[in-house]
Amino acid sequence: MSNYHIKHLEEYFQVYRKSVNHPEAFWEEIAEENFIWRKKWDAVLEWDFSKPEVKWFKGAKLNITENCIDRHLLTRGNKTAILFEPNDPNEPAEYITYKQLSIRVNKFANVLKSKGIQKGDRVCIYLPMIPELSIALLACARIGAIHSVVFAGFSATALATRINDADCKMVITSDGSFRGNKTIDLKGIVDEGLEKCKTVESVLVVKRIHTDIQMKSGRDYWIAPLLEKASATCEIEIMDAEDPLFILYTSGSTGQPKGMLHTTAGYMVYTAYTFKNVFNYKEDDVYWCSADIGWITGHSYIVYGPLANGATSVMFEGVPSYPDFGRFWQVIEKHKVNQFYTAPTAIRALAKEKLAFVEKHDLSSLKVLGSVGEPINEEAWHWYNDNIGKKKSPIVDTFFQTENGGIMLTPIPYVTPTKPTYATLPFIGIQPVLMDENGQELKGNKVEGRLCFQFPWPSIARTIWGNHQRYKETYFTAFKGKYFTGDGALRDEVGYYRITGRVDDVIIVSGHNLGTAPIEDAINEHPAVAESAIVGFPHDIKGNALYGYVILKEVGESRNHDNLRKEINQIITEHIGPIAKLDKIQFTDGLPKTRSGKIMRRILRKIATNESKNLGDISTLLNPEVVQSIIDHKL
Numbered sequence: 026m027s028n029y030h031i032k033h034l035e036e037y038f039q040v041y042r043k044s045v046n047h048p049e050a051f052w053e054e055i056a057e058e059n060f061i062w063r064k065k066w067d068a069v070l071e072w073d074f075s076k077p078e079v080k081w082f083k084g085a086k087l088n089i090t091e092n093c094i095d096r097h098l099l100t101r102g103n104k105t106a107i108l109f110e111p112n113d114p115n116e117p118a119e120y121i122t123y124k125q126l127s128i129r130v131n132k133f134a135n136v137l138k139s140k141g142i143q144k145g146d147r148v149c150i151y152l153p154m155i156p157e158l159s160i161a162l163l164a165c166a167r168i169g170a171i172h173s174v175v176f177a178g179f180s181a182t183a184l185a186t187r188i189n190d191a192d193c194k195m196v197i198t199s200d201g202s203f204r205g206n207k208t209i210d211l212k213g214i215v216d217e218g219l220e221k222c223k224t225v226e227s228v229l230v231v232k233r234i235h236t237d238i239q240m241k242s243g244r245d246y247w248i249a250p251l252l253e254k255a256s257a258t259c260e261i262e263i264m265d266a267e268d269p270l271f272i273l274y275t276s277g278s279t280g281q282p283k284g285m286l287h288t289t290a291g292y293m294v295y296t297a298y299t300f301k302n303v304f305n306y307k308e309d310d311v312y313w314c315s316a317d318i319g320w321i322t323g324h325s326y327i328v329y330g331p332l333a334n335g336a337t338s339v340m341f342e343g344v345p346s347y348p349d350f351g352r353f354w355q356v357i358e359k360h361k362v363n364q365f366y367t368a369p370t371a372i373r374a375l376a377k378e379k380l381a382f383v384e385k386h387d388l389s390s391l392k393v394l395g396s397v398g399e400p401i402n403e404e405a406w407h408w409y410n411d412n413i414g415k416k417k418s419p420i421v422d423t424f425f426q427t428e429n430g431g432i433m434l435t436p437i438p439y440v441t442p443t444k445p446t447y448a449t450l451p452f453i454g455i456q457p458v459l460m461d462e463n464g465q466e467l468k469g470n471k472v473e474g475r476l477c478f479q480f481p482w483p484s485i486a487r488t489i490w491g492n493h494q495r496y497k498e499t500y501f502t503a504f505k506g507k508y509f510t511g512d513g514a515l516r517d518e519v520g521y522y523r524i525t526g527r528v529d530d531v532i533i534v535s536g537h538n539l540g541t542a543p544i545e546d547a548i549n550e551h552p553a554v555a556e557s558a559i560v561g562f563p564h565d566i567k568g569n570a571l572y573g574y575v576i577l578k579e580v581g582e583s584r585n586h587d588n589l590r591k592e593i594n595q596i597i598t599e600h601i602g603p604i605a606k607l608d609k610i611q612f613t614d615g616l617p618k619t620r621s622g623k624i625m626r627r628i629l630r631k632i633a634t635n636e637s638k639n640l641g642d643i644s645t646l647l648n649p650e651v652v653q654s655i656i657d658h659k660l
């Protein structure tokens with residue numbers, strides 16, 4: 026990308042106006058000047074939100090890895106592309122240059138081909154935060170295979186659901202992973218998951234924790250010997266701008282997780298352009314995003330966005346609490362990190378610890394701090410600003426979603442005056458609108474409503490894998506002609522946006538998007554459970570925690586309730602993963618329902634958050650009498 030950065034607010038407004046008044050001309054110029062194309066586009070944009078259909082750079086040909094790797098070889102061959110910091114601080118960091126990355130990606134791509142992977146095939150990647158994870162993504166992209174990364178904290182069942190939904194042909198995993206002082210048996214989880222999968226022909230296994238694992242003959246292969254033999258050159262597959270790049274699953278308020286499909290050119294252009302501007306990235310900076318590549322933040326802002334800019338991107342395998350609560354700050358000092366991007370839940374957890382963990386470390390290299398994934402509360406914002414940024418590094422509170430591909434609302438550092446808890450202004454090219462419940466746009470400032478986007482941006486997900494109708498219903502029907510985020514937001518007196526939270530049944534716990542339906546389905550699997558309902562309630566560190574109301578099949582169920590609680594959480598861990606465990610489980614005789622039988626979560630949410638005094642009119646419920654009993658037994 027060009028070296029130019031926006032310098033002041035008036036310039037931001039000028040560029041912004043140009044981007045929304047002439048979006049095609051604007052994005053065409055960005056695309057033309059900053060990337061390598063094998064063929065230019067026939068049209069910059071074609072779109073129709075009623076279908077919905079969006080095509081950016083139609084007819085263009087390219088390969089994203091040529092843009093993320095090959096083109097840097099001449100000028101940045103010896104520059105570190107991926108800086109790997111292992112879980113154990115005593116293990117040396119690994120500095121993978123662009124030249125080395127090129128060799129490793131090419132070899133990996135050749136191994137994929139040798140196992141029969143072709144353009145359009147789906148490859149599931151279930152790996153910890155080790156270099157092979159980034160390399161596997163890029164290797165898929167090089168040969169046009171569609172990667173589907175599943176966060177390596179998900180359970181065997183959750184993994185199998187995702188593998189089956191996309192009909193993956195291959196799984197890439199490791200013998201296990203390190204997490205603080207624990208290890209996790211990833212290969213065992215894959216083996217268990219694959220018992221339910223028919224389409225997977227081969228499993229490539231990276232050696233990381235060196236434990237004895239089962240290798241199924243004819244299906245499982247250690248990757249190291251294959252890589253050793255593989256050629257270090259692999260021609261790029263020439264991709265169409267709208268060819269799929271990856272699928273990434275996210276939770277919905279109902280049903281199975283949604284496989285959001287991202288395509289090639291628009292995603293590349295938008296993640297690269299946002300990365301440069303949102304983090305004020307300059308050539309020799311060291312940038313660190315502490316997210317996991319299993320989430321969209323990692324895809325866009327550890328791998329594709331930074332590498333498209335020829336940046337040095339830190340990949341951290343560990344956790345913020347190991348070997349102690351100073352680990353993040355120690356890594357920043359060690360690698361002289363300039364931009365640090367993390368989640369509010371991590372900030373809140375670390376803010377609870379002694380300040381000595383921070384003060385021990387020299388954080389003077391920092392220039393920009395980022396926050397993403399959930400609303401950042403005022404206290405956490407100030408702690409981050411005062412103690413980590415020392416009031417000199419602007420905080421970019423970035424709002425976006427898996428579906429968006431890249432950052433949508435954010436301050437531009439050193440340009441947009443920040444305001445705690447506000448994601449401030451739309452990024453260039455982004456057109457947010459707030460809508461009221463009747464579908465009317467709320468114009469002007471000092472309004473609060475539902476956050477929508479009224480114009481496509483280059484990295485919008487194009488569909489839900491295998492279910493375009495669901496894509497249309499979920500995002501494009503609530504407000505005609507607009508993309509609906511599912512979030513509420515307010516616009517203050519100067520036009521700054523603040524996200525007020527989800528308005529649907531998705532709950533953000535520690536920055537993880539959790540839909541209530543799959544968790545309730547898991548709980549209902551317990552033989553003693555008749556019915557359940559999950560709501561969120563505020564939690565000091567996690568932002569939200571989960572509160573479950575559970576009806577048992579037998580009234581007065583004699584079994585020890587605490588054991589039952591453990592069993593329920595165990596089932597959730599097996600079906601989804603430990604991230605979805607409930608903090609509180611209240612056993613109840615009934616759940617408040619409408620006359621049509623729908624559970625009134627609004628009421629349950631109010632009870633769980635101690636707001637039972639203003640439940641509103643409950644007389645229209647099918648069973649208003651259960652409400653008082655639920656209040657009386659609240660945990």
Ligand code: PRX
Binds near residue numbers: 424510537
């Ligand atoms: O509710 C919003 C919240 O996270 C949701 C998207 O989650 P996911 O697809 O997992 O992507 C998270 C990482 C980009 C949104 O609908 N969210 C994300 N960023 C913010 C946020 N809420 C408030 N402030 C943010 N900066």
